[in-house]
Amino acid sequence: MSKTKKGLFEGVVSFNKQIGERFYRLGLRFKGEAGKAFAGLVPGQFAEFDISTAGLPACGEIPDDLRDSARRELLLRRPFSFCNVEIDGDEVEVEILYCVVGAGTIRMTTLAAGDIISVVGPLGNGFSVPESKSTALLVVGGMGAPPILHLAKVLKEKHPEIETVGFVGAKSAVDFPLEEIQGQSKDALKSMSDFELNGVTWQVASDEGDIGHKGFVTEKLEEWLGSCDAQKDTIIIYSCGPAGMLRNTAAIAERHGVDCQVSMEQMMACGIGLCQSCAIECKGDGGTEYKLCCKDGPVFDSRDVVFKV
Amino acid sequence: MSDAVDISVEFAGLKLANPVFTVSGTCGYGDELSDFMDVGSLGGFVTKSITAEPRKGNATPRIVETDAGMLNAIGLANIGLEKFIEEKIGVLEKLKTSVFVNVAGQAIEEYVQVTEKLASEKAISGIELNISCPNVKKGGISFGTDPALILEITSAVKKACGNKVLMVKLTPTVTDISVTARAAVEGGADALSLVNTFTAMSIDIETGKAVLANKTGGLSGPAIKPIAVYLVNKVYNEVAKDAGIPILGMGGIRTASDAIEFMIAGASAVGVGTANFIEPGCAVKIIEGIKGYCRRKGTGKVSDLVGTLG
Numbered sequence A: 001m002s003k004t005k006k007g008l009f010e011g012v013v014s015f016n017k018q019i020g021e022r023f024y025r026l027g028l029r030f031k032g033e034a035g036k037a038f039a040g041l042v043p044g045q046f047a048e049f050d051i052s053t054a055g056l057p058a059c060g061e062i063p064d065d066l067r068d069s070a071r072r073e074l075l076l077r078r079p080f081s082f083c084n085v086e087i088d089g090d091e092v093e094v095e096i097l098y099c100v101v102g103a104g105t106i107r108m109t110t111l112a113a114g115d116i117i118s119v120v121g122p123l124g125n126g127f128s129v130p131e132s133k134s135t136a137l138l139v140v141g142g143m144g145a146p147p148i149l150h151l152a153k154v155l156k157e158k159h160p161e162i163e164t165v166g167f168v169g170a171k172s173a174v175d176f177p178l179e180e181i182q183g184q185s186k187d188a189l190k191s192m193s194d195f196e197l198n199g200v201t202w203q204v205a206s207d208e209g210d211i212g213h214k215g216f217v218t219e220k221l222e223e224w225l226g227s228c229d230a231q232k233d234t235i236i237i238y239s240c241g242p243a244g245m246l247r248n249t250a251a252i253a254e255r256h257g258v259d260c261q262v263s264m265e266q267m268m269a270c271g272i273g274l275c276q277s278c279a280i281e282c283k284g285d286g287g288t289e290y291k292l293c294c295k296d297g298p299v300f301d302s303r304d305v306v307f308k309v
Numbered sequence B: 001m002s003d004a005v006d007i008s009v010e011f012a013g014l015k016l017a018n019p020v021f022t023v024s025g026t027c028g029y030g031d032e033l034s035d036f037m038d039v040g041s042l043g044g045f046v047t048k049s050i051t052a053e054p055r056k057g058n059a060t061p062r063i064v065e066t067d068a069g070m071l072n073a074i075g076l077a078n079i080g081l082e083k084f085i086e087e088k089i090g091v092l093e094k095l096k097t098s099v100f101v102n103v104a105g106q107a108i109e110e111y112v113q114v115t116e117k118l119a120s121e122k123a124i125s126g127i128e129l130n131i132s133c134p135n136v137k138k139g140g141i142s143f144g145t146d147p148a149l150i151l152e153i154t155s156a157v158k159k160a161c162g163n164k165v166l167m168v169k170l171t172p173t174v175t176d177i178s179v180t181a182r183a184a185v186e187g188g189a190d191a192l193s194l195v196n197t198f199t200a201m202s203i204d205i206e207t208g209k210a211v212l213a214n215k216t217g218g219l220s221g222p223a224i225k226p227i228a229v230y231l232v233n234k235v236y237n238e239v240a241k242d243a244g245i246p247i248l249g250m251g252g253i254r255t256a257s258d259a260i261e262f263m264i265a266g267a268s269a270v271g272v273g274t275a276n277f278i279e280p281g282c283a284v285k286i287i288e289g290i291k292g293y294c295r296r297k298g299t300g301k302v303s304d305l306v307g308t309l310g
């Protein structure tokens, strides 16, 4: 997968669609140089969005728990990864999947088709596909879905020879940022143990058990690895989600001797290696060292990362 | 109105193409911004703080956004003097702008040792002394708040810096910044830069804990601009003007208008910090904007703006 030069670009919003109580999908179109840059976007790469120009929703539409934080002045850009990239002639449409959690994302909900927003990207290192692999296991926790969904699609298109199996988990059914789940009735959810998306079958787990396996998604992963008889060095795990889930995934990968790439998150002020805010503790010569999530990551080999308990 | 505007400035004996710098800790070691701008078009460039040994820096979270500002507690994470000279001097040499290396330390000897090594590097025009660091030998009190220590450290580093320009970066977290500015000038500073960040705190009310792992951090960005403008004006009037010492003014600058405020207040040059994170390359727009302002106002030389507060 190739990587293109980053830059400061403007994108035009093509849609901003609510898909769940707190989840939205936002489409952005890029032309010219911006289009060229984003056409080469690798799954796992991200961009920094300036949403300070977007307005707040009408007072009554702001959820109670976000009233206070919604009043904050935005200064910094916000980092988001991508769940899809479509190339359409000399235009490129990228899509992000976001969860409304604070001052910035509440403003994002007011973006409408035709609005222009400033984007710095594409940034960081995405997932890579080593040649020796014939099986890819995709492991998603909650809001970790976007880059892994993108990866699933790219694997199907560019590496059809690789068998790809998906695992997705969240606290409960409402916490899956996926239309395939958000649109379903309670009964339908109860009986759903897997579903198809981007050419991959995804096994489902939820902590509360109102959808799929009751328990951690990593238990499904472990079960799969335990019962497979493929050579372990032909398997690779790709994962994105909360820190605890990534730690468990990394431990499972280690136990089974399987390669694993994880996409990490850290508070970021710049996204381009200027501020040193996004440190991720990694194993170094004889001890540990900090690497930058924005520049050295966000995708890391799980063996390099020191996961905090 | 004449169209020809001279935006070059003289700064402590250096001839700068324009008054705009990018400042320490916000623009990397040299080439990090090059995808967004021609770093060589800057008037000056100040590197991230360098210490004698590499430093890992603080635990995370290292930053948090606040209203119109941000707090940072990076903890002087840097690659250390040796690696800096090995890997970064070559990059800086090619920049075609005046480069200042920001030097930090835990003891006066460390500042002197780092400065001595850098003094022989052709790529460097000056040293910026970051005195907002705790003095480990004196129970962790910041060098930058004690005038006697400022005098001592400035004179010691002055002796070590050969023909390089010595700029002392003042901390704003003091009762009277003119007292600390005077101490730096007496110690032999060729220029002053101000302000560094303001010590501040942000609390997560759900956990009842400070948001930053370090608990406190430095406040930067637009939130501090009016205070920074005031402090620059104060130091200009009370110290720098009579001493003939130029000021590099900074604190919340995002636009040419912000920069011009600092120049009117008394800054000979201006520094862009936090704004690099939000709009990398904005320094180039600021240079153009300053030119446009001078043209509109009929100011033939940008330096004629300095200290003109009416």
Ligand SMILES: Cc1cc2nc3c(=O)[nH]c(=O)nc-3n(C[C@H](O)[C@H](O)[C@H](O)COP(=O)(O)OP(=O)(O)OC[C@H]3O[C@@H](n4cnc5c(N)ncnc54)[C@H](O)[C@@H]3O)c2cc1C
Binding pocket: A046, A069, A078, A079, A080, A081, A082, A096, A097, A098, A099, A100, A101, A102, A103, A104, A105, A106, A143, A146, A147, A264, A265, A266, A267, A268, A298, B065
């Ligand atoms: C590389 C990367 C990729 C990301 N991809 C996505 C994505 O595809 N979809 C998505 O919904 N979110 C994604 N995030 C998280 C997203 O950046 C934050 O949710 C967003 O910045 C919150 O902004 P806010 O102003 O609404 O929240 P704030 O009011 O700033 O904060 C609200 C909450 O969000 C957390 N938060 C703020 N900034 C970050 C950050 N940089 N990383 C993690 N948590 C943060 C805060 O700790 C706080 O709990 C990604 C983050 C990173 C670093």
Ligand SMILES: Cc1cc2nc3c(=O)[nH]c(=O)nc-3n(C[C@H](O)[C@H](O)[C@H](O)COP(=O)(O)O)c2cc1C
Binding pocket: A275, B023, B024, B025, B026, B048, B049, B072, B074, B076, B102, B130, B169, B195, B196, B197, B219, B220, B221, B222, B224, B250, B251, B252, B253, B271, B272, B273, B274, B275
């Ligand atoms: C993330 C960050 C890191 C910084 N690191 C340093 C540093 O290493 N040394 C230093 O002297 N100043 C450092 N500063 C202070 C800036 O150089 C500048 O003085 C301050 O941020 C005010 O300007 P601004 O509001 O334009 O950012 C840092 C500031 C930020 C935001």
Ligand code: FES
Binding pocket: A267, A268, A269, A270, A271, A272, A273, A274, A275, A276, A277, A278, A292, A293, A294, A295
């Ligand atoms: S976010 Fe600034 S260095 Fe990574």
